[in-house]
Amino acid sequence: MFAFRLAAAVAALMTAVAVPAAAQPQNAVAPATIYGVWMNPYKSVAVRTGPCGDRLCGWIVWANEEAQNDARDGGTPRLIGTALLENYRAEKPGSWSGTVFVPDMNRRFYSIIQQVGPDQMKVKGCILGGLLCKSQLWHRIADVPHA
Template sequence: MKRLVMAAAVMAGMSGAAWAADPVEGVWQTEVDDGSFAHITMSPCGEGFCGVISKTFKEDGSEYVSENQGKTIVMDMIPRGNDEYEGQVFRPSNGKTYYGTIGLEGNMLKLSGCIIGGLICAKQNWTRVE
């Protein structure tokens, strides 16, 4: 009986760890791009993580309703270890999707979107809001 209780305790501890949130989850603020910035809500999707525009702001910080709210701009970011992720990013200002990577450093996401096999990349640093 003692072994059964110990085994149950170990399994409960392991299942709790499996339910722990990934550090990339949460709300992140983008840098200003084409005169505005956004809050992106990162959450699990499929085997990875996706980011949806949850709020939009003008460069002066005033909130407004953008046609892009609700759009997924980070898609299928698969964890690759060492707080690095790989997937796709969508840039609403030009309507293009790019190969993307994320590097997580504390409360900052270092996001990169690239073309031509990574030869040309645009980068942004996002800061954690929540």
């Protein structure tokens, strides 16, 4: 169950949004290609990523019924619109560190995002100061699913 929750949180990070060059942070390390809509490997959550100040964030824009029910059971009453990826700071080209919110646990964990290709990103969530980590490969999607 923890792996599913962590995966859902990571998926929310990767939702696509077009951002004009002027709106990008001045100190951004990676190109705007990290911005967009991303689907988690379970195809249960889609996340739109974009700037939040000088950081990278991601908001849940779609979730299937099971993910929404799990989030409610965990204490997150409204999953759609929830910030899943919070305050990711560029560390090096294609890599960010921040916090991932796991809605069905109602908890935040240290996280690293690595863009491994134009349409793939790896989201890793960690506990115990980074000693135990779980990662997922998210895929860019062209459109938010319907229904």
